[in-house]
Amino acid sequence: MSFTGSCACGAVTATISAEAPVAVRQCWCRQCQQVAGGGAANNAIFPTDSVAITGELATHAYTAASGNILTHSYCPKCGTPVMAQTSARPHFRTMRLGFLNVGHGLAPNAAIWTSDAPPWAAIDPALEQFEGQPPAPPPPPAS
Template sequence: MKSYSGACLCGEIRYEIKADAGPSRICWCKDCQRISSNGTVNVIFPSDAIRITGTPGKHEKTADSGNTVTRRFCSKCGSHFFSDSSGRPGLTVVRAGTLDAPSAIKPAMNIWVASAPTWACIDQSLDQSKGPPLPPSPAKT
C-alpha cells in the first residue's frame, strides 16, 4: 500500500492518504473548468483512507452527471481538494495538483471531453470519454 500527502496553497489544511491510487482522469466537465479555469487532474481513493488536518469548507451541487457532489476546499486560500459524489459512495476524488508529489499520479483518461473548450490541450494518447466514465468499483485498502 502506498502513502500520499498534500496541502492547500496556504498550508492551513494538510492531508495524508494510505491507500493505492485508483483511476486517475483529466476532467473537462463545466464544474471542473469553473473551479480550475481548465480541466482538473483527479485520482480516486477510498474515502476512509484519507486523514485531514484542518477543517475544509464545503459546497454541495448537482453535477452534470445528475449526482450530488460535495466539494471540499480551503476556506482561507480557496484551494480545492476533494469531491464526494452520491454516484460513488465510499470513494473520494482528490485533485492531483494538491499532492506534495503530483507526478506520482499519471492520468489514464480524459473525461467529459465534449465539454472541453476548443483551446484545450487534450492528450490524444489517453483514452477519452465524451461524458462521464463508468463508475469505478470501490478499492480495497
C-alpha cells in the same frame, strides 16, 4: 506507498494510506473547468477510508451533469481545491492532483466529459477518452 497533500497556506493537510489510486482522470466538465480556472481538473480517486484530512474545509455542493450531487471541498483560508465527492460513490474521495505534495508521480490516464472541453483544449490523444460520465471505478477491496 502513501500520499500526502497540503493547501497553499498549510491550513489543510491530508495523508492517504492507499497504495495507489483506483483511477487518475482529467475532467473537462464545465463545473470542473470553473473550479480549475478554465482548464481541466486533474484528480486521483482513492477509497474514502484511506483519506485522513486535518484542518477546516469549506464545501460547495450542486447537481452535476451526471445527475449526482457533487460536493467540492476547499481550504476556506487560501481557496486551494482539496477534493470532491459524488453522492453516487461515497466510498471514494476524488483528490485534486494540485493539492497532493510534489513527487506523487501520478498522471491522468483518462480524460472525461470531453464533450464539454473548449475548442482550444489540448487533450492528450494517448488518454482513454469519454465524452461524458465514464464507468465507475471498481469498489475498493474489502479490508
